[in-house]
Amino acid sequence: MSIKIDNLTYIYSANTPFEKKALDDVTLEINDGEFVGLIGHTGSGKSTLIQQFNGLLKPTSGDVYVNDINIHNKQKPLKEIRQKVGLVFQYPEHQLFEMTVYKDVAYGPTNMGLDAKEIDKRVKDAISTVGLNEEIYEKSPFELSGGQKRRVAIAGVLAMEPDVLILDEPTAGLDPRGRDEILDELVKLHQELGITVILVSHSMEDVGKYVERIIVMDKGKVKYDDTPKKVFNHIKELESMGLGVPQVTYLMHELKDKGFMVSNEVTTIQEAYDEILNIVSKDVRL
Numbered sequence: 001m002s003i004k005i006d007n008l009t010y011i012y013s014a015n016t017p018f019e020k021k022a023l024d025d026v027t028l029e030i031n032d033g034e035f036v037g038l039i040g041h042t043g044s045g046k047s048t049l050i051q052q053f054n055g056l057l058k059p060t061s062g063d064v065y066v067n068d069i070n071i072h073n074k075q076k077p078l079k080e081i082r083q084k085v086g087l088v089f090q091y092p093e094h095q096l097f098e099m100t101v102y103k104d105v106a107y108g109p110t111n112m113g114l115d116a117k118e119i120d121k122r123v124k125d126a127i128s129t130v131g132l133n134e135e136i137y138e139k140s141p142f143e144l145s146g147g148q149k150r151r152v153a154i155a156g157v158l159a160m161e162p163d164v165l166i167l168d169e170p171t172a173g174l175d176p177r178g179r180d181e182i183l184d185e186l187v188k189l190h191q192e193l194g195i196t197v198i199l200v201s202h203s204m205e206d207v208g209k210y211v212e213r214i215i216v217m218d219k220g221k222v223k224y225d226d227t228p229k230k231v232f233n234h235i236k237e238l239e240s241m242g243l244g245v246p247q248v249t250y251l252m253h254e255l256k257d258k259g260f261m262v263s264n265e266v267t268t269i270q271e272a273y274d275e276i277l278n279i280v281s282k283d284v285r286l
């Protein structure tokens with residue numbers, strides 16, 4: 001499923017003294033099956049943009065196409081688009097409200113009018129996809145750990161079988177282990193189910209490790225849209241936007257400045273670590 005945003009501007013409280021342009025003539029396309037990071041300093045427009053992807057907000061001007069259908073032209077009900085483009089808000093566990101985990105995950109598919117057998121299958125599949133098991137079905141969401149709650153909330157969106165999954169800061173407030181576990185689950189989801197994943201974050205460190213493409217937002221505009229490696233080359237500009245680059249990228253640049261042979265083939269953070277190990281092992285003798 002592809003999403004296209006065409007010359008989109010969004011103004012909050014338009015024509016009032018409080019009006020605020022949150023998106024300024026944004027054009028971009030998310031292709032089917034991509035794993036994309038959406039990065040930007042606080043207030044850069046990320047949350048506003050992702051709410052355009054599934055029609056939760058209507059553009060002040062410009063268009064949104066999902067699979068080439070203009071979603072505001074009423075050819076397709078927005079409800080259907082929202083099931084296909086699943087949005088996991090920041091701290092989604094705040095929206096858990098049923099008595100049991102099973103009922104919470106079943107909420108979305110039940111609202112879709114599916115039969116009981118299909119709902120049961122989807123709930124069980126979704127819970128297992130996020131790395132939890134049947135022991136959790138009858139637990140109250142309120143007795144779970146932070147990481148478990150987050151997984152249950154993601155399962156609730158997955159049970160609607162979206163083609164695109166958008167997550168707004170999915171690791172916020174989790175400890176490093178919880179953070180890595182959630183990100184690893186997302187990579188699995190993307191690889192095994194072929195779901196398009198859009199990961200919203202402040203952290204280049206988190207996102208750079210996992211995604212194939214990074215879109216950097218700044219003051220309501222798309223500043224960069226490229227592979228992590230190419231985006232990380234703009235160290236100074238990213239710093240001036242209040243964003244850093246992964247530590248390993250600084251190290252690579254310093255090694256290059258000091259005359260070490262650094263391969264131009266390095267594209268991922270893992271490759272950068274391997275390259276540094278390679279350089280160090282050649283140059284340091286005990």
Ligand SMILES: Nc1ncnc2c1ncn2[C@@H]1O[C@H](COP(=O)(O)OP(=O)(O)OP(=O)(O)O)[C@@H](O)[C@H]1O
Pocket residue numbers: 012013020021022040041042043044045046047048049
């Ligand atoms: N409901 C609203 N009413 C008025 N202005 C808003 C509203 N929501 C957001 N804004 C403003 O729009 C701009 C973009 O906000 P947005 O929440 O999209 O940014 P963000 O990059 O997601 O920030 P964060 O990382 O803090 O979530 C900001 O200047 C913000 O103050």
